[in-house]
Amino acid sequence: MNEAIYRPGLEGIIAGETSISSIADGLRYRGYPIEQLAQYSTFEEVAYLVLHGELPTRAQLDFFTGQLRQAMELPQEIVSTLRDIPADVPMMDVMRTGASLLGHWDPQAQDISAQATLDKAVRLVARLPLVMCYRHRLRSGQEVVPPEPGRSVAWNILWMLRGQEPQPDHVRALDVTLILYVEHEFNASTFTARVVASTLSDLHSAVTAAIGALKGPLHGGANERVMDYLSKLSSAEEAETWVKQALERKERIMGFGHRVYRTGDPRAAILAPYCEQLARQTGNEAMEAVAGRIEQVVREQKNIPPNVDYPAGRLYYYLGLPVDLYTPLFVISRTVGWSAHVLEQQAANRLIRPRARYVGAEPRDYVPVEQRG
Numbered sequence: 001m002n003e004a005i006y007r008p009g010l011e012g013i014i015a016g017e018t019s020i021s022s023i024a025d026g027l028r029y030r031g032y033p034i035e036q037l038a039q040y041s042t043f044e045e046v047a048y049l050v051l052h053g054e055l056p057t058r059a060q061l062d063f064f065t066g067q068l069r070q071a072m073e074l075p076q077e078i079v080s081t082l083r084d085i086p087a088d089v090p091m092m093d094v095m096r097t098g099a100s101l102l103g104h105w106d107p108q109a110q111d112i113s114a115q116a117t118l119d120k121a122v123r124l125v126a127r128l129p130l131v132m133c134y135r136h137r138l139r140s141g142q143e144v145v146p147p148e149p150g151r152s153v154a155w156n157i158l159w160m161l162r163g164q165e166p167q168p169d170h171v172r173a174l175d176v177t178l179i180l181y182v183e184h185e186f187n188a189s190t191f192t193a194r195v196v197a198s199t200l201s202d203l204h205s206a207v208t209a210a211i212g213a214l215k216g217p218l219h220g221g222a223n224e225r226v227m228d229y230l231s232k233l234s235s236a237e238e239a240e241t242w243v244k245q246a247l248e249r250k251e252r253i254m255g256f257g258h259r260v261y262r263t264g265d266p267r268a269a270i271l272a273p274y275c276e277q278l279a280r281q282t283g284n285e286a287m288e289a290v291a292g293r294i295e296q297v298v299r300e301q302k303n304i305p306p307n308v309d310y311p312a313g314r315l316y317y318y319l320g321l322p323v324d325l326y327t328p329l330f331v332i333s334r335t336v337g338w339s340a341h342v343l344e345q346q347a348a349n350r351l352i353r354p355r356a357r358y359v360g361a362e363p364r365d366y367v368p369v370e371q372r373g
């Protein structure tokens, strides 16, 4: 082996090959720029692209959406569990349990062939929205609203949460966030999924582990944490004072910065106009002004641009979604990317098993307990 390279956080290390997405020259899924996919495509079409490698023909898309819609159902046992989980369990923990539980009722849970993994991916993408929406209604003391099988994932999420037909522009805004969250190369949760897959474990195990990684505030959890401060600041002036003091205390401002995009996250730029439009429509201009001032100060003082979670958190807030559903929405979308990576890992597998640099105690001999001081 060549001299081992060590970088904390594996920063800049190439840890594998992928043909699913690239981030070197803007974000592209399977070669297509994210800007074009966000403008012209739908979550379902992008999911097909990411899972299969090519944009679908009309017939392929119809078949794929048919498969997704048919799979939008939950075993009664899972609905009962969602009812019984203690009310204060965090929603991301419920999503993690939900992914694992779905495996127990999946007829192909242990089958790691490519076809079975693809079929399971479709079922997970169809059913995780039900886990999230049903759990939210049940914990709020409301009965569940079953999905409308003729409608899209984004439409159904709003429908199942609210029990009212959603406005087309709300559906579109949510759909765009789902497109943007689908895939992002070797981020922490995707790498987690690949490590699990590399042991020849199954898709539900990989997705369950990935959800655990996505929960953390340095990764997916940031879209919720953005609201911790935005919801408390009522004017741009107050926001400026708060953010300057936070930066002085060397705090990290959630929704800013990125390990790879040092000059700007293209996904944030795509979402910004949707955010502004929804803010106007829902009377949330004051929060946009607060957000704008914070962005300006963080750029001026640290030269750090916002990442996707900054506008996504606000957009979900303007849609009236409960804050603890923001990262679960990320889960629903990223399940597509995780599944594509599991397929890719298994197609050319090598167990992921890096080395560690040992920095512990010098070699020493065991001392019986009576002789220890």
Ligand SMILES: CC(C)(COP(=O)(O)OP(=O)(O)OC[C@H]1O[C@@H](n2cnc3c(N)ncnc32)[C@H](O)[C@@H]1OP(=O)(O)O)[C@@H](O)C(=O)NCCC(=O)NCCS
Pocket (backbone or CB within 6 Å): 217, 218, 219, 220, 222, 251, 252, 253, 254, 255, 256, 257, 258, 259, 260, 302, 304, 307, 308, 309
């Ligand atoms: C995403 C993130 C973990 C990447 O971190 P990283 O690659 O480890 O960044 P670094 O630690 O190299 O940061 C470089 C400098 O920028 C600062 N910085 C990075 N992100 C920051 C943020 N959000 N707010 C304030 N300062 C930040 C660091 O403190 C460091 O400053 P220093 O040189 O004075 O010590 C980091 O930007 C962060 O914590 N962001 C907030 C959480 C978030 O929004 N996550 C979602 C990512 S999509």
